Amino acid sequence: MPLEPPPTPWALPGPDRFDPDDDLVAMGADLEPGTLLAAYRSGLFPMPSGPAGLGRRRGAIAWFSPVRRGVLPLEGLVVSRSLRRSCRDYEIRLDTAFDDVVSACADPRRPGSWIHRDIRRGYGRLHELGWAHSVEAWADGELVGGLYGVAIGGLFAGESMFHRRRDASKAALVGLVELMRDDHAERRVLDVQWRTDHLASLGVVEIDRDSYLTRLSQALPLPLPAPFDDGVRGHL
Template sequence: MPTEPPPSPWEFPAPVAWDPDSDLVGLGADLAPGTLLSAYRRGLFPMPTGGRRDPMGWFSPVERGVLPLDGVRVTRSLRRSTRDLEIRVDTACDEVIRACGDPRRAAGWIDDRVHAAYVELHRLGWVHSVEAWRGDRLVGGLYGVAIGGLFAGESMFHRERDASKVALLGLVDLMRDDHAGARLLDTQWQTPHLASLGVVEVPRETYLARLRDALALPLPEAFAGG
């Protein structure tokens, strides 16, 4: 089971104080494990707003991207790809985060601070990677924060066509259990790519209500660590 870190010394603003028209809720704080967990439990996630000297941004999108576990769209070619690749969990989390933060990727935001913070959360049992393997080669994957019934997806990558999508389908399968109807797979924003897979937008208030219910659930077996 995950290890609860010391509580954060930072206090995030309550939703009533959030700008109803802005995804950005606040600036500052740190990326210590307790701060990150406090943020996710409140419906927030961090992203850098500039260079290392600039404050960290904390976001709660006005329209939140969510993937319904019963609404995933699987094309015929993607279904074929699932037969060719093996899904593994937490066998190469550091490599997955590093690949997601490859500076050659367009619009990359995972810097050394973010990488180190999520590797530490993985060590404590809160961050998990879902990986697509072809033999002994990691060809795609994703990582995110799992708290109860919430999986807050952070980023994904691929080295072969469809490999990141196969990892996402693997994550959905891991979350489909007796609590699947109340589990919450958060993608932060809906992009055209994610929309093609079934990601929908829900209002911030709806997301926060669903989050409260999801946090009360047990972890999926794959993330519970026995």
């Protein structure tokens, strides 16, 4: 059972204050566990602004609620024959190497790398409290792919994924979807932030912001998938 941290002292913006044409909805605040959880519960997620131009002020935290949100319907996951074969090559584990997964996702050699030290620290603290999780692909005793994100009720907010062997991150995603397919699967939300061509090939679709917020409000009261709630760590 995740532990609830102290509440955030920040007043996060609600939908009535969102610019209808801008994914970026706020700047500032912090990455404390209470702030991160309040943000996800409000449909927001953070990214650093920095010199890459994601925000308006250098060094401030940028908070996004995309006008067009990428989500993966659990029944819509596309598993090709080649991916199905690849899945047999990997052992899928939950929460056995969270810090290693985040470190691999944060590798500065990766194109578009954005996960800096404060992001890693913030999500590491969420993991310690039972809110952030890693789904990992292992082969020959080696971590070769995976993803991490935040689970709140019926929401899993995916943050990043990586692979070192063919289809390893996709195999981890297949494992996550299987984990979320339970009696509440129809109302669960697997959020991937933005749709990309790569994610679309796996079944990710776009929905408008209002639809996402409606679905989020219906998902949050749901119980966590059993492995997340029970603190299970190991082979799925």
